Amino acid sequence: MPGPRHPMVAPALTLSRMRGSGGMTLIEVLSATLVLSLGLLALASLQITAMRANAYARDLSQATAIAKTCMEELLAAPYSSLQKMTESRNANIRGFSARTAAEPLVPQTAGVLLTVNVTWRQGERTHSMKLQSLRKPS
């Protein structure tokens, strides 16, 4: 007799089904959220690292360009003006500070050592790069 069997089985089945699937879903969602958020956190820090690296690369390129410009200026300047340059010179260019120096070599007739130091800040950290060359007396 199928009549009474149906209602006897069906509620239990429905209940168990409802109870089982409902609880699973919550835990499931919670754990999935946990996993997802942990992963996203890690990804966020990865993203920050990547952005910082990107910014550093951009700054380094700019610093190189600035240092090259300063060096070319030193190489093209009249030699007498380099001899008069007893102290290093500082210049601020768009957040980069460039320090250029022309030190006489020993003996005095032997030309000058040109140094360009570019430093810049990125957050807490300070980065720097240096170019060096020689210039003969003329």
Add this chain to the structure above:
Amino acid sequence: MNPSHLFRSSLHPPPRRRQEGTALLLALVFLSLFSLLGLSALKASTNEIRMAGSLKDQAVAFYHAEAGLQHALEVMEQGLEDGSFSLPEIEGSPTSPPIREIPAGLEFQIEPGSLIKTERNVYAFSSRGFGPQGAQTRIRALFKRDRESALRYAVFGDKGVEFHAAAGAYSYNSRGSGKPSRNDNDALTHKGSVASNRSISLAEETVIDGDVYLGEDAGGVQACIWSAEPSGGGISGEKGILAGRIAPDPLGLRTGAYAARFNAPPADFNNEADGVDSSLEIDKSLTLLGGSEGTEYLLDRIALKAGAVLSIDVRSGPLTLYLSGPMLCEPGSVIEVVGSPSDFTILCNTPDTISIGSGCTVMGLVYAPYADVSLGVEAALYGAIRSRSTVLENAATVFYDEEAAKRYRIYKNTLTLCGWDNGFP
């Protein structure tokens, strides 16, 4: 029992159960997608850093190579002063110790045996620079030995130059224009420079349409400039370029190639063939012709009577007078050059006087490093003067011919970079 029931309840999970883990799966899928994205971003960033870094390393290497060029040129300049001229060998050469210590951190290498001559007075050699991370740059430099004309100034007087009132020094180019006048602004080129190793004195209303160079005497004492006008007015260019010791006789009329020429037998000159007496005296007029291979006369005196005209035709070739004695141009006499005045030169190796009278017009280059030269009132000289001392009387004028700068060029002991490439044509 319904087989389908059995099937659904025990053998196979119900449809809802089948979806168990979907959220997790979805989260993982998204996460892996995001991490892929993040990783590629990171990869791009590290690439950027690598690129920027190698750009910097290349720049470091490049300037090290440049330092090598400068160092090598300097060592070669020193070699020129000692009479040798060769590429320095930086590494492993006990026979030629470096002239100075190379500052630490400058890593370069001059390529051994790379010095070649590419054309007349142009040489080339290569330098290699090293940077961090194995960065390397090679530069091939072209350089030339500097030359300077012995007649590069309008007026040079070793022991002094004197400009009396309203005297002037101007410049023009004989190739571009004929004889200019003082206010001929189109023809004047503002290179009428004046130099001395002792003193330059300028009276009122003098004009120097060029620079003033101050040399040094043999003892290293710097020349001085005295000007009647407090502002030093009348000088259009720089009012005192320190030039160091300016060699009084760079051509070497007493020692060197030109001394030998002066002492050569008279038959080596064109006097006899052209019937020119060694004492050249002109009452009315005389024409001398420059030959295609250059005509040279050996003279011991030049005298032009008042109003006399000496005409020099250099259209077919230059003409040079080797003068061992005085030169006197009486007032109103004329030495005119048909062609460029820079093709006519008077070389004088004695301390006699070269006197150009008032109102005279003289064209040509006067190279008389031991003689005292004077230009009379309102006299004009088109060419250049190099003398022991020069006096320009009132309103006398020197018009420097820029063509003179291309004549009598002497090599100096300095080298100048004139170009560079990476050496791979």
